[in-house]
Amino acid sequence: MAFDKMELKDIEVWDGNFAAAQAMRQCQIDVVSAYPITPSTPIVEGYAKFLADNYVEGEFVMVESEHAAMSGCIGASAAGGRVATATSSQGFALMVETLYQASGMRLPIILNVVNRALAAPLNVNGDHSDMYLGRDSGWIQFDAYCPQDAYDLNFIAFKVAEDHDIRLPAMVHQDGFMTSHTAQGVHTLDDDTAYNFVGDFKPMNDMLDFEHPVTHGVQTEEDWHFEHKARQHNDLMTKVLPKIQTVFDDFEKLTGRKYNIVEKYDMDDADVAVVCMGTSVETAREVALEMREKGIKAGVVGLRVVRPFPFFEIQEALKEVKAIAALDRSSPNGAPGMLFNEIAGTLFNTDTKALLSGYVYGLGGRDLTKKHLVDLYTELQANVDAGKVTTPLQQFIGVRGPKLQFL
Amino acid sequence: MSELKKIKNLKEFSTSADRFEGANLLCPGCAHSIIVREVLNATNDDLVLSASTGCLEVCTAVYPYTSWDASWIHIGFENGSTAVAGAEAMYKALKNKGRLKQPDRNPKFVSFAGDGASYDIGFQWISGCMERGHNIMHVVLDNEVYANTGGQRSSSTPIGSSATTSPAGRVSYGEKQNKKDMVSIMASHGIPYSAQVAPNKWKDMVKKIQHGMEVDGPVFINAVSPCTTEWKFDPKDTMLLTDLSTDSLVFPLYEIIDGHELNITYRPKNVVPVEEYLAAQGRFKHLFKDEYKYLIKEWQERVDANWAYLNRREEARV
């Protein structure tokens, strides 16, 4: 190969964006079609610089909108090669049409989503509104809590998505600024080890096989559409999580770093549990330990995979707890939060007597403080003691003004 | 560069093995497929094609059938150009990396789209593709209307045309805006080649397509595509309408090289009055009422002025 390898230290100090860019470099992506948007921009800038310095070989297509970025990714992926890009927020929203098209055509594109709020009002900081916007789009969604995760999950995402039994696009989410711009120590893989883990791209139904022409992106109406959508849903429901588990296992063997579809912290004997995503998981873990010193048996459940939703894994993780808080970092705008609803769904029809309450927090980058979590765990324990949910089912935390609570 | 396909005359052209199939669902007499055939048959090289949502797309890839004998992709209404640009980027990447399955080919990347998908909703995507210099050709099948959705006006719809969203009525002569000049706009990107073509002048078309496929960089082609359904004429008259469009100079045939050098490529021996072109189509029927006849006169003046402008551009060699 004509490009140069990069010598990395065993531990590099990288923010989430640079960690993702490094992983993209090491995966030797063939085409990146991208458009800049805060806070994900440094990912594609990083990739462009690697290209300019001959640390990667491929085509970088700097297009004129996020919609075009994903359109270019779809054309490139259908042509038959490794494809990735990155975006956030409004750019993600502009991409939405093409997200459905990418997954419907079963193209294994990797999209790094640096989570950010959605306007109006405009906001550049992290919440999960964009992640939630994509949750019905037919993509696999991984969630990173820190730069190390953002690095590792990129390799894992390629390996899962490109498998011929899977062939579905995947997003790797990380929190805007809190992860994307916060430098931490990241354990690295050397270039060869990283690439060999992901492996060579194996084309399937590729447009550039001129002896086997293919037609992608057909029209299906009432006589075919349902079957195609059903096929995609079936594969998401039955094939993806087992494959992810296998790849997590392989990754652990290679690196010693263990990922789980649902991450459980101090859950073995927990009475009260917080379920959340992103950087909040790490904050909650710290507070849970402090709560245990105060005699409250607190635990944390973090989603590592948002879609396909790990129904049984969540059910299993929460079956023994007495009170659960679902933390949604996206305005549900007239409904319970997504996590509240999904968790309620997993627990309904089971023998659990767990008390479930929902919290909406952190919109537009508002900090989730340890104090918030201390109060929250205390409230959960009060629910346990009272034998019922003592608060409304939905509360907003960290917002100024009169207390907001519903349901 | 690959060897140009030799097409001296129509007999020779007729030995082409089409890569576009019948039993597609286009209307009888649709000019789209005549244009597509002429484009595809202009080369023997491999093809990677896209279509934006529109008549051509919904009529040629309705599951479980495809009418395409080359790889083809459709994503959405606005992004067919970018789809094929993405494929072209992948081709370059895999070529450089030595990973092409058939490395000795010279594939051509062609995107087809209607005027709605090109002049309106896909405008930005095409502009981006032209500016970035992809080695692709974008071909507009210009029937001056959203035909696939039943005849709404686009920014290609000419003044006086009755479209469903700019209908002629008791107090309206229909479309009020003049047609957008896409060939000039695209040429202004500084692309190596842009041209207007018509399927009746097949030799001119083939020459332009072949030139466009050989140049390095993006190419924009605007093809007049008379629409039997929305222009309201008998399907058998598609070629008559195409003749009227070129010979009245409503659709002059010309090319612009490197964004500035304009050549007129067809000069009708007998220029037909615009009135004849308009009279052959139901969409302009109302213009022949006394109160709207001034519009026909204005049409003729506009066409004459444009022809004079093109001639001045050609003479100036700038």
Added chain:
Amino acid sequence: MPNTGWDEFEIGAMLRTFDGGIDDIAGTLQEDRPYSQNSSFSASVADWRIEKPVFNKDYCIDCQFCWIYCPDISIISRDKKMIGIDMDHCKGCAICVEVCPTNPKSLLMFPEKADEEVEIANWPAKETKEK
């Protein structure tokens, strides 16, 4: 192709034009191509027609106007000669008849049920153009 169940087709609603590989598509005539059941070549639109074109080779000069202007790839030309019409793919638009330059025309439209041999036997004579 029968309406199969959700588990019986390729993912991504992807279609293949041919069964197996084909090395030089542009250099292979239709009759020599391994079309799959998913190519519309394998389908028919014959039932769209109300009228059909009838070809009378006695008057044909092989100018190929009908070939180039046929929207439905239904004029079969081989070795620079017009040899017939693909009646599975012809939609009966009559463009071929309009562009035929011979006198009398070598292609004319007749009702779908008309007998081809009878119509050829009764082909119109050369028209004398009034000056």
